Amino acid sequence: MTDIIRTRLLGKSYGAADTVSGVNMSVKRGEIYGFLGPNGTGKSTVMKMLLGLVRPTGGEIELFGERLHDGSIEHLKRIGHMIETPVFYEKLTAEQNLELHAEYMGYYNKRSIREALDLVQLLGVEGKPVRQFSLGMMQRLGIARAISTRPELLLLDEPINGLDPEGIQVMRNLFRRLRDEWGVALLISSHLLSEIEQVADTIGVIQGGRLIREVSMDDVRESTAAYVEIVTTDSVHAAFVLSERLGIANFKQVGERTIRIYDSMLTPEQLSKALIVNEVPIHSINRRHHTLEEYFFNMIKGGEGHAASHQAGA
Amino acid sequence: MLHLIKLELKKGRFSAYVWGALIAYALIAAFMATLYLTEGTASEEPAFRNYEEMLRGIDTIVRATFIVYAAVLLAKLVVNEFKDKTISLLFAYPVSRKKIILAKLSMVFGWTFANVLLANAVVGGLLIAINARLGHMSDPLTAQILYEHGIFVLMQAFGAAGTCLLPLVIGLRKKSVATTVVSSILIVIIVCSNNGGFNLSSVVAVPVSLGLLGILGTFMSFRNIDRVDVG
Numbered sequence: 001m002t003d004i005i006r007t008r009l010l011g012k013s014y015g016a017a018d019t020v021s022g023v024n025m026s027v028k029r030g031e032i033y034g035f036l037g038p039n040g041t042g043k044s045t046v047m048k049m050l051l052g053l054v055r056p057t058g059g060e061i062e063l064f065g066e067r068l069h070d071g072s073i074e075h076l077k078r079i080g081h082m083i084e085t086p087v088f089y090e091k092l093t094a095e096q097n098l099e100l101h102a103e104y105m106g107y108y109n110k111r112s113i114r115e116a117l118d119l120v121q122l123l124g125v126e127g128k129p130v131r132q133f134s135l136g137m138m139q140r141l142g143i144a145r146a147i148s149t150r151p152e153l154l155l156l157d158e159p160i161n162g163l164d165p166e167g168i169q170v171m172r173n174l175f176r177r178l179r180d181e182w183g184v185a186l187l188i189s190s191h192l193l194s195e196i197e198q199v200a201d202t203i204g205v206i207q208g209g210r211l212i213r214e215v216s217m218d219d220v221r222e223s224t225a226a227y228v229e230i231v232t233t234d235s236v237h238a239a240f241v242l243s244e245r246l247g248i249a250n251f252k253q254v255g256e257r258t259i260r261i262y263d264s265m266l267t268p269e270q271l272s273k274a275l276i277v278n279e280v281p282i283h284s285i286n287r288r289h290h291t292l293e294e295y296f297f298n299m300i301k302g303g304e305g306h307a308a309s310h311q312a313g314a
Numbered sequence: 315m316l317h318l319i320k321l322e323l324k325k326g327r328f329s330a331y332v333w334g335a336l337i338a339y340a341l342i343a344a345f346m347a348t349l350y351l352t353e354g355t356a357s358e359e360p361a362f363r364n365y366e367e368m369l370r371g372i373d374t375i376v377r378a379t380f381i382v383y384a385a386v387l388l389a390k391l392v393v394n395e396f397k398d399k400t401i402s403l404l405f406a407y408p409v410s411r412k413k414i415i416l417a418k419l420s421m422v423f424g425w426t427f428a429n430v431l432l433a434n435a436v437v438g439g440l441l442i443a444i445n446a447r448l449g450h451m452s453d454p455l456t457a458q459i460l461y462e463h464g465i466f467v468l469m470q471a472f473g474a475a476g477t478c479l480l481p482l483v484i485g486l487r488k489k490s491v492a493t494t495v496v497s498s499i500l501i502v503i504i505v506c507s508n509n510g511g512f513n514l515s516s517v518v519a520v521p522v523s524l525g526l527l528g529i530l531g532t533f534m535s536f537r538n539i540d541r542v543d544v545g
Binding site: 048051052053054055070071073074075076077079081083084087088089091092096100101103104105106 | 317321324325326327398399400402403404405406407408409410411540541542543544545
């Protein structure tokens, strides 16, 4: 049993509107799962369903190998979470908030509170009332609270929001450490690919309440297609030469001066030689990869197309 | 359950509430003493003619005070948790939601019950002591009067402790502190107002059934709490 989270056809609808539907997701022990999607596409709702804060209207959830029911609470001991903007008892100090949390979680270890505060670099302000904290500090404290009870699963909703670049770096390192040293499974949502592609092992893309795809980052890196990009001042002539003289069919004009050639047998050197011989003015020629942004953007656009045709068919 | 109550006490500075209660005692005592001295049996239209009337007067004011006081506590303990969304924190703990709510409600129930009893005893005792010196009321203070009044206060305290939960049923719908407190004041106006020496709660059945209604109402509003979406 390596799946810590597994959902089958998980859905939530309010009235007639589906907020989340048909989500099949699986998160393994010791992996960082990036939950990627634009704002308002149901990421938080899925996380709240995992925590039992929102009751699913369809499908099922399995956590740590056991199916959730109404009122099941035992599994909550093993989960740390920060959903949306973290809330605190603001009159209490940071430390008191964490102590209270530990008491409710039934986790008694004074040292782990200081350790958590240290990991998010909040030591020194633990005696201040949370009311006086900035947004970024609250965000750190929320993460400290989530990890202070040594959970096996962490649900973090947009954890990097409101952090400065240095804080972001600290958090990224922390996430990797939690995964590598404690074997924690992390489900981290974000609406920005750049925020999670560096830490995630798997990425689940959610769009319009549907989990469009679940891919491992290794696969993503492999399948981001390579191409040769030519920048020329005469793209019309270049296109003509490519298709008529060199017999290349699979290329695309991107912008006014740029042409991309996919799966050509020719190397950039051979290409440049052939183009120069045919009097195509070349500004630059490079071998490139699809950026991850493009990869996921295409995936999301594909998802929309799929959803549209699905609706049309219905 | 005791552990949960202890944790609730950790969240807020409840010593402030104890001081508040003591100040309320003092104000009630001062008010009743003033009544006793200025509108006592010596005046043409006395506020109370005998011990029974005096003690019942005290009881009415005490209940009115602590029903409103309870609404403030409920607002802090329950309504604010929903309003500030800290409830989404509480409900994600490995603790039954019903137990969390029950801990909060039983705190308010117990607090109100105890304060109604204690305030009656303290202020009643004080006025009896004053009367022993000044003797405005000349009827004998029999054990019978005290015993009957004791039972009466006990029933009233139970009634008040239940009734004080009713504003929560209304206030929680709107997640509003103001609604909670205002509805408690409305309840007090209806139940405790004095119309020519008669008020609704002088018939013991009325406050006791209101108390039961308060308990039933809160039970109904939290019956499905396990299935409710939060946040």
